[in-house]
Amino acid sequence: MPQDPTSRRRASDGKLSFVENLGFGLGDMASNLFFQTFNIFLLYYYTDVFGIAPAVAGTMFLLVRFFDAANDPIMGVIADRTSTKWGKYRPYLLWMAIPYGICGYMIFANPDLGESGKVIYATVTYALMLMAYTAINVPYSSLMGVISPSSQARTLASTYRFVCAFGGGLLISLLVRPLVKELGGEDEVAGFQYTMAIFAGLSVLLFWTTFATTRERVKPPKGQVNDLGGELKELIRNKPWLILFVAAMFSTTFIIMRNTVTIHYFKYVAGNGDELFIWIFDKSTFFLSSSMFMMMLGVLCMGFVIRRFDKRFLSIVLTFTTAACLVAFYFIPAENYGLMLAVNALAAFTMGPTSALVWAMYGDVADYGEYTFGRRSTGLIHSATLFALKTGSMIAGTLAGWVLDWFGFVANEQQSESSLLGISLMFSILPAIFAVGKGIALVCYPLDRDKVTEIEEALAVRKANA
Template sequence: MDTVSDQKGSATKVQKLDERLPFHRKLTYGFTDMSGNLLYCIISGYMLYFFTNVFGMSIGTAGVLLLIGRIFDAVGAPVMGILVDHTHSKYGKSRPWFLWMSLPFAIFVWLLFTTPSLTGTAKIMYGAIIYILADLSYTAVSTPITSVLPNLTLNSDDRQVANSIRLVLGNVGNFFAVTFILPFANFLGGSNHQKGWSLAVGVYAIVAFVFLVIAFFDMREKNIENDKIITIKESFRAARGNWPWILIVLANLIYWTAYMTRSSTLAYYFQYNMHNENYISLFNGFSIIQVLGMASVPLFVKFLRKWGTTVFMLVLTCLGQAIMGFSGNNLTGLLIGWCIACIGSGSACTMFFAMVGDTVDFGEWKNGIRANGFLTAIGASFCIQVGSGFGSFIPAEVLKAFGFQSGATSQSTNAMNGISFSFLWLPIIIYIFSVLLMIVYRKWEMHEPVVIADLEKRHTV
């Protein structure tokens, strides 16, 4: 009997050891977000600028194209969540998508920043089609990043560490994307901006592809044999009456609209209003400071709860924007305001990703269905896609109304006023709506202990 007990004890110890996630897999898990941001942040930060000042598209056409493309691609978010939930392969459910989509993702993003010898409608159609394909391929890479983590390990501490590493490396990818791509393109292309952008993004695409493949080969998905298959109908049922999920989706969508309004007009502001393109890379480089805000989020949550922390960070973002607005041409004031705004926006983004997971619990509690892939895909990828579309379209229409001229070496005073309003003040107006929704969300967060307690009782039956 003692021998049997010893064997069982040894087996339990081995099982616990097997559940731990080695550091190298935590690191390679972070490679996924780093690779995605390395390319996608070029799109989010420079797409409107590239279409008008390099590709040769009018500001109005570019804005409409970006909006239509994002809305079209937004459909891919819930579809991708459902596809992940229904994937079965020898590699797992989420992991194989990194292998299948890494090369298409890299190729489509490179083609997006490559200007073909086309004119008129043909050129616009090329930009529209490749833009949609690049976004769809990003969705196919980004959705499994969130869904794969629970299957990498059962150990909650390891999951938390892995997710922290993911956020840090994701910011590293963002840093290299928004900081160095413009000077790198100028270095490679010289006066030929179209050639420079194609070569620079091509190099970035190769690096992103390599890191995604490394992540795929190092990952191992576990505990997927007994996963219950959620039907499409059940996925939609999980959202029925899920008011906290609805609030988070709306607030996150508005957040990304404001965030992209600022990001898409940054290059214009420093090129035309500040008359110094070097400031584009300087300010984008300083955005890495948002990591400090992300690291402090757990401390704020202890005192302000999740809804309060999100409201505080959004208000902090607005404060930073206002400081920039009142700084005029004072570089120091602009940098201080920018850093404050980045800390606030980066931290708020982290909170939305965390809270959408809580709404999955509410969906299971209310409807008896736990649709992780579908609800998180809508709450994350869908919001990013649609919000980014509106965040490019709205300022493009504002600039058009103020008389902005695409590709011009200088702009009229009226156009520069439109750029200043879009970059500094318009994001504040949009962020306020997200703040109001999060205040309403407070009621549902207070209800979470009841939800968790009831679910624990159900799971023990």
């Protein structure tokens, strides 16, 4: 469509201050203090600390995460219909922060129960935590779509978000095992309790900081009528969203599957001794921490690269590079720790920016929905995206527990050749398959830079005329 200087200026407005970008990013650090703990340690905690059989844990992940995934669109609809002096989405960061912290801590409270009681307790507390996570993270994710009308500004905010997210993951991977050992001594149960109490309190403060430092600037079109049936139909007809849905599901599956068995891999396959380090880090802690650091570094470099390349193109190239690195791990000898660190550094460096790029695309998808259908359903779009993430999390957690059981894993025992093979496959080939699936989905994504600019300008003119 014709472009004029006035519309171009309107489309480029909406830059955010450093304080607001950072404050927005700290919300994902709060999320990841628990989310990354679950990704990395929860299966290990349930099998090796709490004493639940891996097949039972896998089935619990399937049931609880399936139930939780269905809650996301409901929360999105609720958030879209919320109206307060603080906006639609920000109030939930204030209201739900304390329930979020309490529910996260309760998972690790570890009361003295029998075998059946432990399964029931784990199921109930995990379900409550995921409900609290949904109630605060659907609005938080939706905030990305209304924090600025500018796609470039949202991409920059996404960069801050994922630097902070991976910073939270770095804190988890770097500090959880040392803190558990330091605070609990030989009592690993007490160590997890004290450690997660610290992270619970910190997550509450971080969410409140995000609430205090951010604003909502993008409003629904004037006269917009809420129609759930119509919104759902428009969502299904939104081709860019459908493609990102698949990409997000595959992405979460391969990341969580690999993180879930990392502790198992170094405990049973590669050895987890700390003889290489003069500090308190064992091999798995150093591996996970270096991975999070390289993901942060990759996101920090994105600002330089994104000005020169299209988001879609970058995401495709980086995703297939990550997949190739994951395949390589199957062929690296278990004793060659240095080569593992090098290959993992490249995998993490290419993985980090794709997360930020894809999340920035969701704001473009919300713009596309308003541009195409005349209705903006930011909360529903982001909540349905979280549904994809929860689905991927469900697949990864379920497969991890079931595959461990299928290959004959027995906690805290010397593993059979079959069990070692199963752990190795989940650390390399299986996540690589899902990473390739993500790359194929992104190849089909239709919104390149020129199309996004055209949509921004059209919406700016439309709103100015209204």
